[in-house]
Amino acid sequence: MGKPEDDARKALLERAQALLSTDASPAAKKNIKSNLESLAATLLLEWLVGDKRFESQSQQTEYWLSRFYDGVFVDEQPDATRIYERFGVNLPRAGYLARLLRARRAAQWRQAARAELKTQLERYKDRAAEAKKEGQGHVTEFDVSLSPGAADEMRVVYDRLAAFVAERERPKPPKAKPSFGNSRWLGVPAETLLSILEALKTGDGT
Numbered sequence: 001m002g003k004p005e006d007d008a009r010k011a012l013l014e015r016a017q018a019l020l021s022t023d024a025s026p027a028a029k030k031n032i033k034s035n036l037e038s039l040a041a042t043l044l045l046e047w048l049v050g051d052k053r054f055e056s057q058s059q060q061t062e063y064w065l066s067r068f069y070d071g072v073f074v075d076e077q078p079d080a081t082r083i084y085e086r087f088g089v090n091l092p093r094a095g096y097l098a099r100l101l102r103a104r105r106a107a108q109w110r111q112a113a114r115a116e117l118k119t120q121l122e123r124y125k126d127r128a129a130e131a132k133k134e135g136q137g138h139v140t141e142f143d144v145s146l147s148p149g150a151a152d153e154m155r156v157v158y159d160r161l162a163a164f165v166a167e168r169e170r171p172k173p174p175k176a177k178p179s180f181g182n183s184r185w186l187g188v189p190a191e192t193l194l195s196i197l198e199a200l201k202t203g204d205g206t
Contacts, residue, residue: 031072077109077149113149128190137191151184
């Protein structure tokens with residue numbers, strides 16, 4: 001039978017893992033399971049010995065969140081709703097922290113945004129290919145939900161594709177739809193979806 005303090009620590013770890021797993025990818029959930037305990041210990045020890053002790057709670061929170069995104073949520077960019085749900089930060093402050101983290105690690109988050117975009121579009125790849133095969137590629141649309149960063153990356157990739165294609169051959173642009181919260185909903189025509197995926201695969205959208 002374990003000691004009471006061991007049982008308490010195990011219970012805390014399980015609660016933390018459950019919170020951090022909210023809306024996390026399979027890869028992130030794997031990181032949570034394998035890295036959380038050591039990361040939490042490192043962060044506390046850094047604070048304890050004064051290596052990473054900041055003047056304000058805001059700076060401390062930003063640093064700790066950045067470490068979680070560097071070591072756990074490596075395939076996503078900071079998002080206000082997820083920070084709110086996982087870390088219990090109030091939503092306005094979560095939005096501020098998400099913007100701050102994205103701005104300070106722009107290149108890294110762009111990679112994460114592109115990975116998110118690719119993952120989301122691939123969910124519809126087979127159906128889009130079928131629609132194109134049936135001659136409905138320019139008509140059939142798929143409603144895709146993206147983070148603001150991933151939506152921006154979609155626009156960048158599409159604009160680059162459109163710039164090198166004759167107007168009559170240009171795929172229809174994604175269409176913005178009413179959105180709620182921090183998600184961006186777009187209607188993406190099947191042929192456009194396939195073109196964007198191909199550009200992401202070959203690097204033509206960079």
